[in-house]
Amino acid sequence: MVSFTLSLLLLVLGYFLYGRFVERIFGPDDRQTPALAKADGVDFMVLPGWKIFMIQFLNIAGTGPIFGAIMGAKFGPAAYFWIVLGCIFAGAVHDYFSGMLSMRHDGASMPELVGTYLGKKAKTLLLAFSIVVLLMVGAVFVYSPAIILGGMTGGSQTSIMLWIVVIFGYYAMATMLPIDKIIGRVYPLFAFALLFMAVALMVVLFIKWPSLPEVWDMATTENLAKQPVIPCLFITIACGAISGFHATQSPLMARCLDSERKGRPVFYGAMITEGVVALIWATVASWFFYDGGAAEVGSTMAAQAPEVVTAVSNNWLGVLGGILALLGVVAAPITSGDTAFRSARLIVADFLHFNQHPVRNRLLVSLPLFGIAALLLWFNIADKEGFNTIWGYFAWSNQTLACFMLWTATVYLSRRKGYAYLVMLLPALFMTTVCVTYICIAKIGFGLSPAISYAIGGAAFLVSLIWFLVYKRH
Numbered sequence: 268m269v270s271f272t273l274s275l276l277l278l279v280l281g282y283f284l285y286g287r288f289v290e291r292i293f294g295p296d297d298r299q300t301p302a303l304a305k306a307d308g309v310d311f312m313v314l315p316g317w318k319i320f321m322i323q324f325l326n327i328a329g330t331g332p333i334f335g336a337i338m339g340a341k342f343g344p345a346a347y348f349w350i351v352l353g354c355i356f357a358g359a360v361h362d363y364f365s366g367m368l369s370m371r372h373d374g375a376s377m378p379e380l381v382g383t384y385l386g387k388k389a390k391t392l393l394l395a396f397s398i399v400v401l402l403m404v405g406a407v408f409v410y411s412p413a414i415i416l417g418g419m420t421g422g423s424q425t426s427i428m429l430w431i432v433v434i435f436g437y438y439a440m441a442t443m444l445p446i447d448k449i450i451g452r453v454y455p456l457f458a459f460a461l462l463f464m465a466v467a468l469m470v471v472l473f474i475k476w477p478s479l480p481e482v483w484d485m486a487t488t489e490n491l492a493k494q495p496v497i498p499c500l501f502i503t504i505a506c507g508a509i510s511g512f513h514a515t516q517s518p519l520m521a522r523c524l525d526s527e528r529k530g531r532p533v534f535y536g537a538m539i540t541e542g543v544v545a546l547i548w549a550t551v552a553s554w555f556f557y558d559g560g561a562a563e564v565g566s567t568m569a570a571q572a573p574e575v576v577t578a579v580s581n582n583w584l585g586v587l588g589g590i591l592a593l594l595g596v597v598a599a600p601i602t603s604g605d606t607a608f609r610s611a612r613l614i615v616a617d618f619l620h621f622n623q624h625p626v627r628n629r630l631l632v633s634l635p636l637f638g639i640a641a642l643l644l645w646f647n648i649a650d651k652e653g654f655n656t657i658w659g660y661f662a663w664s665n666q667t668l669a670c671f672m673l674w675t676a677t678v679y680l681s682r683r684k685g686y687a688y689l690v691m692l693l694p695a696l697f698m699t700t701v702c703v704t705y706i707c708i709a710k711i712g713f714g715l716s717p718a719i720s721y722a723i724g725g726a727a728f729l730v731s732l733i734w735f736l737v738y739k740r741h
Contacts (some may be wrong), residue, residue, distance in 0.1 A: 268472070270344055270481045270611045274351045278542050281355035286535040289360050292680070294688045295368050297525035301374035302523050306310035309445045309629075310613060314523040316533065316685045319494060321455035323536040326516040326606045327362065328461060329598050330411075331506025332545035334572035339504035341492035344482045349500055350549060353508030354542030357694035359535045361509055361669055364676035364691065366517035366534035367527065374522040376614045377514045381671050384678040392672050394618055397515055400668055402612040402636065403661045404512065406643035408604030409434050412597040413574065431644070434601060439637065441605035442612055443629050464580070465544045466590040468551055471583045477554040491556055491568075495717060498705040498724070501698075502662050507545025509698065511668025512603075513538070517612040551579055611636050660711060669703045670695065681739050692735065695727055703727035 305311040314322075341345040368380050370560050375383075377397055382390025409431055480488040492499065501508070517534055524533065554560040555575055561568050564582040566575070580592035612632050615621075620627055654675030673695035680688035704724030706712035715723075 268476050268550075270347050271472070271479070271546065274347045274546055277351050277544065278354060278539055279548065281351075281359070282536060282539040285355050286359065286363075286531055286539070289363055289535065289690060290531045292690060293364070293530075293608050295367065295530055300370055300524055300527065301521065302525055304375060307524075310446070310519075311522045312525045313428055313525045316524070316529050319523050319529070320533050320537055322457040323418070323516070323533050325454045325458040325461065325512065325599070325602050326519065327513045328506060328541050330572075330596060331510060331512075331600070331601070333548050333576060334506045334585075335506055335576055336468075336545040336548040337552040338492070339500060339556075339577050340549045341490070341556060342494075342496050342500045342503070343488035343490055344485050344553075345466075345496050345500055346504060346549045346553075347404050347482055347546070349504055349508050350542055350545050350633070353501070353504070354419055354538060354545075356690075357673075357698065358507075358513070358542065358667075359538035360511035360690060360694065361511075361672055361676070362513045362517055362538040363534040364679075365455045365514035366521045368531050368676065368679060369481040369518035369521035370524065370527055370530065374518060376610070376617045377668075377672060378614055379617055380674065381675050384675045385671070389671070393668075394614065396664065396671075397614060397668060398607055398636075400512065400606040400613055400661065400664045401614075402435040402640045402643060403664070404607040405438065405604045405611075405640045405662065408607070409438070409640075409644055410648065411573075412600050433638070434604075434643075436646045437601070438605045438608050439633070442608040442633055444625070454602060457594060457602055460591055460594045461544070461599060462540070464584075464594070465589075467584055467588070467591075468579070469547050472550055472554075473545070475554075477558045477560070479550065480557055488557070495708070500664055501701045502705050502709075504545065504549075505595065505662065505665050507542050507549075507730055509666070509669050509694070511665045511670070511672060512607075512731045514605055514665065514668065514672040515614070519606065519610060521611070538551045551575075555579065580602050581694060608633070608636060608640070616665065642703040647653050654657060663702065663709070663711070664706075666698060670702055673698060677735065678738070679736075688739075696731055699731050700724045702727040 302311055302313045336346070336350070341405050365377065365380075369377075372380060378390050378394040381393045413427050413430040413434055415432045417423070420426045420430075433636070438490070439463070490496065492503070506512075509565050520533060524530065543682065551560075552575060555564070555566075555570075556568060560579070561570065564578040566578040570578065577589075577592045581587035581704050582588075584591065611631065615632050616628070619632075621632060673691055677691040677695050680691055701724070704720050704727075707715045707723050708717060708720035
């Protein structure tokens with residue numbers, strides 16, 4: 268618990284110290300924002316700052332900082348290092364720049380920003396890449412909550428299919444309607460529930476003060492994940508450390524802010540908050556896996572993340588915990604799924620320069636996206652390994668997406684005098700190395716030996732660094 272307490276303090280200090288440092292580097296000013304300059308009553312509109320924070324937090328969170336942190340805890344206390352350092356120096360900076368650069372470029376989506384700074388070829392590649400990632404998010408976050416809801420209403424295949432239709436129908440409405448109609452009204456409530464749940468669990472942790480592996484025990488703590496910490500930990504814990512999915516979500520809120528000066532609490536602050544949630548769940552999971560927690564709550568060591576959430580919440584928080592657990596494992600993924608489809612619609616519309624104010628235009632863009640998502644969903648259901656396969660590719664694709672945004676912001680800062688670009692260059696090099704190494708070593712990738720995978724990852728580091736130095740010189 269000492270490591271947890273110190274990590275919590277470091278995340279808070281990170282927001283006030285490093286967050287302010289990053290803000291000074293970017294230099295927000297009083298220029299007119301896209302929410303005012305391009306107000307259309309659908310995607311561009313001013314919302315209250317507190318509401319934007321809550322929506323941004325839930326958009327980027329979903330079940331990511333819960334499920335990812337639970338699975339990441341199996342790697343041992345190294346999870347604390349990654350959540351704290353990754354969140355402060357990579358994830359929160361990534362989210363801040365993706366939101367602020369969008370504001371500086373008239374509310375541009377991620378592919379537009381990549382095209383501006385990395386070129387048209389990178390833009391085209393990322394357009395296809397980001398759409399695939401977003402549709403995978405949508406497909407996964409239809410099926411997983413539908414299974415849980417189906418189990419609560421009879422458990423039959425018919426019940427599950429009915430919930431799939433209901434959730435898919437909700438996604439269609441949330442994707443099509445103006446952002447203030449559903450997202451602006453419901454999301455703050457769900458975000459509050461997710462935060463309340465995390466704070467309640469944190470209070471119980473401090474009361475119980477369990478005996479957990481500390482960071483100085485890493486060398487002697489069993490790696491229950493049975494995977495190499497490098498690079499697998501950095502892919503397993505994405506939300507809560509750094510996640511490329513966030514770069515597709517930040518522009519949604521960049522179109523609703525009436526001042527650039529609100530960017531740090533919304534973008535950097537929401538990510539730090541997500542890091543706190545991930546830290547709490549990593550600690551809960553550490554108690555579950557390493558300190559007899561599984562037996563205490565009547566579960567097993569083989570329990571999957573949703574089972575851990577439900578068992579711990581019901582045991583620690585009672586009836587209220589059961590309700591909040593339902594929100595955590597059902598409402599949270601649904602709210603990530605609908606904004607994934609909304610982001611996909613806006614990305615395609617931006618690329619085609621297609622005005623999204625008329626409902627007809629929104630339909631023309633959305634229907635093909637939902638058709639593709641339906642095919643992914645069918646694969647998810649038809650193949651017993653469908654969910655694991657899609658999730659495995661999503662996890663890697665998600666972090667690769669982060670690399671694009673990190674390099675985009677690095678090039679943006681490199682055009683200024685001085686060495687400000689280092690705040691983006693270092694995490695860009697690190698994540699590039701991680702993603703290349705992972706796809707080489709993972710079963711869903713090339714399945715190469717660790718030695719060869721690490722060598723290729725090191726080569727990717729050098730090639731990326733040399734490319735950047737040559738680019739900067741010219």
